[in-house]
Amino acid sequence: MTETDKIATDLPATQDDVQWTRVIQPQRGLFSVPLAEIWAYRDLLLLLVRRDFVALYKQTVLGPIWFIIQPLLMTVVFTIVFGNIANISTDGVPHTVFYLAGITMWTFFADAFTKTSETFITNANIFGKVYFPRVIVPLSVVLSGLLKFAVQFTILVGFVAYFAATTEIVRPNWAVLLLPVLLLMMGTLGLSLGMIISALTTKYRDLRFLMQFGVQLLMYATPVIYPVSSLPEAYRVYILANPITPIVETFRYAFVGRGNFDPMHLAYSGGVILALLILATVIFNQVEKNFMDTV
């Protein structure tokens, strides 16, 4: 009750002076974010995160260990294919830790992005029957991704510690303190892009096809398997224009000790992410109210 009261304080009373706690109207403001409402549903947010976790590994033998197997296998494959066969430079950093760092950060983004982009379609069933702030679902997806990241990150820390002790190159530095900022940026970016796509896919399903290979292509446009420093001058501008690039590079710089760390690049990235977040809010608000009619 108290929650709804809070929401209601600025609502108008109708002519007969009944104080209504909520008014449902055809349109809502473009930029409004129902923060109070999201807060009121915080338990749902946490329960959804829990559900994602519990349901995912029911009836599996290895359970959450899959979280670790996946990046490790990818690292092995990348090491063989890109490191040993294609011989792509890793700035002198041991291949394993170089790829693992890239993959860990990239997976966090890719998961947040792809899963958020399916919000409306996969939840049409629930959304069609009951109201809660829709943005809760994408938020829960990103939070689940964060948990998964935490698990994978501990593995990375293990590798970093090992290579820091045995080699001269791997040197974690003060920039590790930026980790929360990097995660916030990456999460927000995945969330914003995913929300935009999910809002558009309610009507135009074409985007789902784009998503399927788009994310993979995007990985190659991001310095996951190569360092920015290895790029020819002509391409560097384009790769740096990708707002994910500074985040991945900073992350790698912080934990591995090699990478392209530039506060200006990071600020540029932050600006793009903020713009995307605003755009996502506008589009999501537009779709949220009536998507059930088109999905």
Added chain:
Amino acid sequence: MSTPALRVENVSKMYRLGEVGTGSLSHDLNRAWARLRGRPDPYARVGAVNDRTSEGTRDFVWALRDINFEVGQGEIVGIVGRNGAGKSTLLKLLSRVTAPTEGNIYINGRIASLLEVGTGFHPELTGRENIFLNGAILGMSKQEIRARFDEIVEFSGCAKYIDTPVKRYSSGMHVRLAFAVAAHLETDILIVDEVLAVGDAEFQQKCLGKMKDLSTKRHRTVLFVSHNMAAVRQLCPRSILMNQGTVVNSGETNAIIEQYMTLGSTNARTVTWAKEDAPTADGVSLFGILIKNQLGNTSGTLSSAEDVFLQIRYQLQVPMPELRVGISVYNSDGIAIFLSSDFAADGFENKRQPGILTSTVKLPRNLLLNGRYVAEVRFEIPRTRELITGQSCAFEIDSLDHDGWGPRNSFSVAAAVHPLLEWRVRHDTGPEEH
């Protein structure tokens, strides 16, 4: 009047018909252009009335049009109407699943809906986990759910299976658990739509009792949508009748149900369609339903002491040997008192050839009581598909010939039918032995 819990003001909802996708981009652009110039939505003006039976010529339809009503706190209000009358759309607007196209809805307090069974149940999670998840989806905090957890489990009667994944539940247990969660919500307004169709009779009564309790003891407001007139009557003192997207009437439930049952029918005991707008499905067209007395008249009074003939005229475009034409007869309480079909019609098996046909059924004398009845016609291919349903014609038995006392016009018998059955009376002992 008590404080209102809910007010619906001039609410309309428009839907787009047909395939979404083709042409929607150009429509969207047109809309955006109109909005930029401050013009109204160019497609909003052309909507047709919501009439399921006649195929619309327009691309847009008003599922709801200018709905107005108010519900007071602690009231239980029934919403009745045929399929497609707009009931569910209205509930969707109230529960904020989708937004109205026009108009405002004012709500006082927290609102929760029980639109379908097990909203948001995750099959892999256990009953316990799902209670928490479902409760949270419906807007409860963890604390609130924990406080009522035992009550919920007890009400659902699923205590034994509470740690089993719900994918192993029967559909009945599913409903029980879902209803239990919703009924124990700390909400001020509860919206219930047709959920009782699944549980067994005992549980249905339990639910109705619980809803009544919510209203009387805890002063909660309940909106109850159902096609089960007996349940509506039992639960709701007041009801709202909807038809074709508008509120036709609202008031005392018995009067509303009676109006609902005879909706759209006139005193003449015929309903006919011209060839162009006859209800049609897969090569069958319904032209008319006529209710005649023994002399073949469709007007004048009917007595329970005479046979009534119900004629259904229809056309077949293709041979349909499997077709069955049937009727369901409802009384003014909305209870289906019997149904019947022409499957046993004399010498007619397997002979439905193209052309115009008439199926006639005799409702024998001494079966119906006095009062209004609605005969609903059903065309179907048994166990395969339904062709035409929902078309009906009303009639009234004006006088009751009760137990040989002669015709009486206002006499009520507490029964659904009053058949003349075969009785035998026998002396088992003679008077001299006494």
